Each structure stands twice: as C-alpha cells, then as structure tokens.
Amino acid sequence: MSWRGLLSEYREMLPVNEKTPDLSLHEGNTPLIKCENLSKEWGIELYVKYEGLNPTGSFKDRGMVMAVAKAVEAGSNAIICASTGNTSAAAAAYAARANLRCIVVIPEGKIAMGKLAQAVMYGAEIVSIEGNFDDALEIVKSISEKAPITLVNSVNPYRIEGQKTAAFEICDALGSAPDILALPVGNAGNITAYWKGFKEYNEQKQTGLPEMRGFEAEGSAAIVHDRVFKEPETIATAIRIGNPASWKFAVEAANESNGKIDEVSDEEILDAYRLLARSEGIFAEPASCASIAGIIKQLQSGEIKKGSKIVAVLTGNGLKDPNVAVDYSEIKPQLLPMDEKVILEHLQQGLVQ
Numbered sequence: 001m002s003w004r005g006l007l008s009e010y011r012e013m014l015p016v017n018e019k020t021p022d023l024s025l026h027e028g029n030t031p032l033i034k035c036e037n038l039s040k041e042w043g044i045e046l047y048v049k050y051e052g053l054n055p056t057g058s059f060k061d062r063g064m065v066m067a068v069a070k071a072v073e074a075g076s077n078a079i080i081c082a083s084t085g086n087t088s089a090a091a092a093a094y095a096a097r098a099n100l101r102c103i104v105v106i107p108e109g110k111i112a113m114g115k116l117a118q119a120v121m122y123g124a125e126i127v128s129i130e131g132n133f134d135d136a137l138e139i140v141k142s143i144s145e146k147a148p149i150t151l152v153n154s155v156n157p158y159r160i161e162g163q164k165t166a167a168f169e170i171c172d173a174l175g176s177a178p179d180i181l182a183l184p185v186g187n188a189g190n191i192t193a194y195w196k197g198f199k200e201y202n203e204q205k206q207t208g209l210p211e212m213r214g215f216e217a218e219g220s221a222a223i224v225h226d227r228v229f230k231e232p233e234t235i236a237t238a239i240r241i242g243n244p245a246s247w248k249f250a251v252e253a254a255n256e257s258n259g260k261i262d263e264v265s266d267e268e269i270l271d272a273y274r275l276l277a278r279s280e281g282i283f284a285e286p287a288s289c290a291s292i293a294g295i296i297k298q299l300q301s302g303e304i305k306k307g308s309k310i311v312a313v314l315t316g317n318g319l320k321d322p323n324v325a326v327d328y329s330e331i332k333p334q335l336l337p338m339d340e341k342v343i344l345e346h347l348q349q350g351l352v353q
C-alpha cells in the first residue's frame, strides 16, 4: 500500500483521535541513504536522512502536519509563526490544504529565495521585520496570546510530536538506532523531537539510543557558549538564531545521550555542502550540512571513533537556497560559440584517448 502520511502511519504514536482531521501531503517516509564514498574515505558507516524530500522540501512538514491538524481540531481558523524560511513554507502549505489563514513573520533580507517563493505561492500573509528570527519569535508569541491565532513554532508541543517520527523511521530502516545522530541546531526543536522519538521507540521496541550530536553555526552558537547571541550571523540562514527556544531540551538531549552540542564555522559548513553534493550526489541546503561539517570536525578531534554508525540529518533541500549554491561554487558555465567542433575540442582536453 502506498504511504499515507504521518498522521495515518504513526497514529498509535501520535496525539491523534477521532476528531483530528486526516490532514496529509504524504509527508515523511524520506530515504535513509548510505554515503558509500564518504564512508570509505572516513572509515565510518555514514547514512543521511534526506528530509529535503518532504513535500515542502524540509523536515518542518513532519511537525506542521500535526500542529495544523490539532489547530483545526481545536476550532482555530488562523495560524502564525516566526521563521527563517522553512517553517513558513510548511505552515503556508498545510494552512492552504486545511483552509486556514496563515501569517508568517520573517527577518527582512535573510530568507533563502526558494523559501520565500513557497510562502508566496501557498498564499501566506507575509510580514517582513527589520529584526532577526529571535525578535520575530517574541512578537508572534505575544500576538498569539492576544488574538485567536494558533502559534505553530516549535514551542507548540504538537510540532515536536510530529517531528519525532523521523527517529522512528531511522530505527525501522537500520533495525536499531545508530551509534550517533548528527544534526544542525537552530531553535533546537528538532534535536528535542529526535531525542523524544528515540526514547519512545526504545521503550516500545528496544531499538537502543544514539549519542545526540547537535551543531550550531559559530556565529549563532548560543548553547555552545552559554550566552544569547544578540546579533546572530551565519551563511546558513536557516539556523541564524541567537536565543533558541528549546535551549534547555537540547542540553538535556546532549547530556542524557552522552552526546554534545558543538559549533562549526561557515567555511566548514560550505566545505561540507560542496563535498556532499560532489561526492555523493546529494544536495542539501547549507544549514543541513552543519551535520556533515560537525562529523568531519569530530572525526579530526577524535571525538567520533572510526567504525561508528552515524546518521546525519539533512534537514532541507539544496534547491531552497539556489543563491548560495551559485555564489559559492567554483564551477561556472563555460561560454562557447554554438559550434560543435569548438565544443568537442574543448571537451577533449583531459579525455583519455
């Protein structure tokens, strides 16, 4: 039978009842891909959970289908969120499907082009503020307390419930939890959700628990440095967050699992971003590649041991942010005359005769 989406497939594991609408864009069931080339090169067993293949191109669909279904169940007719882009795309899509009004508040000029395109197309009302994600989150939290509008950021517990299903899928694909789960950390909702998912599955099915290794961008590494970053910066705009809402839960996940919250530089993120695409044919947005950058860093430091079975979560599709791809790749299209002879001559350089 074909995949029906998270609310049907994981009904027993989610807060779904007979009044919960059967909302779905067939989210979830994303591939766990073995990285054959990098595994060999690094002496580990590396898999990526490719969340960019969700309906709006990021892991946010898992949480949003649950949060929007519960908003409808509660009789709400409007939702609101702050976003660095992916949450707004998912909120707008599920709101369109459920016939809800959707308001998104975004930091001016710091949203990747693909994400903005999605919010516009799905018909969200978009407020762009001269502030960052953290400012936007404060504003929408306050508005949701004053007006009958449901907040669908990851402080909404239903978001975490939906997102925990990715941990179930990883355990099902591998037969048990990996040794290490590596993922980017922004607002810290996803690391909270994965840890909850692994613990619940382990209780039910004895699938074991991974070490949770989360990676912030160096310019926005509030948890690592134990201080709010008032002006967070990073090329990975998805995780340009200086005061993560689920800070405490991220620290708990790292401590309880014998893992770590660490940081990676923009240069390390971009190197990992290009490496993954070129050596495995997998294109994930810059923030997603903080997971790969973190693995490289901790292999070098010895914190990750050779032979480890590791899953890196690739949270969003590379096509979300075409500008960073084009701006930071050394490959440029070669302009040649429209002449087969010239093109063939050009290609013959470097060909083995």
Ligand code: F0G
Pocket: 058, 060, 082, 083, 084, 085, 086, 087, 088, 154, 184, 185, 186, 187, 188, 189, 190, 191, 238, 239, 285, 287, 288, 315, 316
């Ligand atoms: N990766 C991507 C591609 C994201 O969009 C986000 C968060 C994260 C990682 C970090 O996840 O916040 O749960 O720690 N994006 C949010 C948004 C903030 O508005 O789309 P987190």
